[in-house]
Amino acid sequence: MKGQMVLVLAAIAAVILALASDASARPKIVVLATGGTIAGAQTSTKEVGYKSGTFKVEDLIKAVPQITELADLTGEQIVNIGSQNMNNEVWLKLAKRVNATLKRDDVDGVVITHGTDTMEETAYFLNLVVKSDKPVVMVGSMRPATATSADGPANLYNAVAVAIHPEARGRGVLVVLNDEIHFAREIEKQNTTQLDTFKSPNRGRAGVANTGAVHFFNKPAALHTTASEFSVEGVDVLPRVEIIYSYANLGRDFIDCAVEKGTKGLVLAGVGDGNSTDPALAALGDAVKKGVVVVRSSRTGSGLVVRNVEIDDDKMDTVAAMELNPQKARVLLMLALMKTSSPKEIQDKFSKY
Ligand code: GLU
Numbered sequence: 001m002k003g004q005m006v007l008v009l010a011a012i013a014a015v016i017l018a019l020a021s022d023a024s025a026r027p028k029i030v031v032l033a034t035g036g037t038i039a040g041a042q043t044s045t046k047e048v049g050y051k052s053g054t055f056k057v058e059d060l061i062k063a064v065p066q067i068t069e070l071a072d073l074t075g076e077q078i079v080n081i082g083s084q085n086m087n088n089e090v091w092l093k094l095a096k097r098v099n100a101t102l103k104r105d106d107v108d109g110v111v112i113t114h115g116t117d118t119m120e121e122t123a124y125f126l127n128l129v130v131k132s133d134k135p136v137v138m139v140g141s142m143r144p145a146t147a148t149s150a151d152g153p154a155n156l157y158n159a160v161a162v163a164i165h166p167e168a169r170g171r172g173v174l175v176v177l178n179d180e181i182h183f184a185r186e187i188e189k190q191n192t193t194q195l196d197t198f199k200s201p202n203r204g205r206a207g208v209a210n211t212g213a214v215h216f217f218n219k220p221a222a223l224h225t226t227a228s229e230f231s232v233e234g235v236d237v238l239p240r241v242e243i244i245y246s247y248a249n250l251g252r253d254f255i256d257c258a259v260e261k262g263t264k265g266l267v268l269a270g271v272g273d274g275n276s277t278d279p280a281l282a283a284l285g286d287a288v289k290k291g292v293v294v295v296r297s298s299r300t301g302s303g304l305v306v307r308n309v310e311i312d313d314d315k316m317d318t319v320a321a322m323e324l325n326p327q328k329a330r331v332l333l334m335l336a337l338m339k340t341s342s343p344k345e346i347q348d349k350f351s352k353y
Helices: 002-025 057-062 067-068 088-103 119-129 152-163 252-262 278-289 328-339 342-353
Strands: 028-035 072-081 109-114 135-138 174-179 180-183 207-210 215-216 241-245 265-270 293-298
Touching: 028 057, 028 088, 057 072, 057 119, 057 152, 057 174, 057 207, 072 088, 072 215, 088 109, 088 119, 109 152, 119 135, 119 174, 119 328, 135 152, 152 174, 152 215, 180 265, 241 252, 252 278, 252 328, 265 328, 278 293, 293 328, 293 342, 328 342
Parallel strands: 028 072, 028 109, 109 135, 135 174, 241 265, 265 293
Antiparallel strands: 174 180, 180 207, 207 215
């Protein structure tokens, strides 16, 4: 009898040990939640209206029970907002939290839930200031959590699968949605409501992720994370940079106003190849003379803006955004302005990042 008891106890101990070692063998992923449609709830499932950032991080993880087979997840709520309300302050808080989390030996990667509206901006900001090779994967959804065929749970599952994939290391910040993986620098939201809203028009996707099966196609095209010169260490405020949207008949008033209000940098969301009207260009030229750094980008959604095509950047002392769309050019310009206000040096950074 006593012998049997010992055998039973030994068996129980073996099972406990096996379970414990199994759990410790699973990668550890921290989910940092910021809100967005992935955490959004409708008042009625028959209506298109909904409120972003309603559900908490624990609810998002619970909605995908099979995710715990991939990794040990812990969740942390950074903010709970629609990403249309994302701002520099939250970016700094988030970036510092990502860096602190990835420094931990017991953490293998970070997944960030986020609204899709400004996902590309947050992704690019983090891509330049995260100081780790460990995977950072951003994820959102186009349908709220309460919708029929909500896409959030599958996207979150794929995001964790990407975050634990050995090839995800060293690729900079990645974005997962609609079974696709995109690089932070390349991704753009291009549709208001459809599931395939994210495109990487200039250089293509990083890869695909389908029901947790991950395939990478590409390496990042520019410097990022550990190779980036930018840091948020000790930074509480980012320099003010505004975007001016160009269109037929644009005058100079808004540009003059931005300069009067003290902006340090201006990004032109130019027509075509980063172009604008004569009055707007005259105002931008005056802004440069007052020490404001002016970057020419394009509202077209793809392609390069290079120096000295229709506009003489050498003469105007302006910067060409190269492959960055206006909202990402703003991110790089804010970080660059913390290092220098020389248009020449800032042009060099637009060629590198
Ligand atoms: N406004 C929402 C957001 O960005 C909608 C987009 C989404 O999350 O899909 O948070």
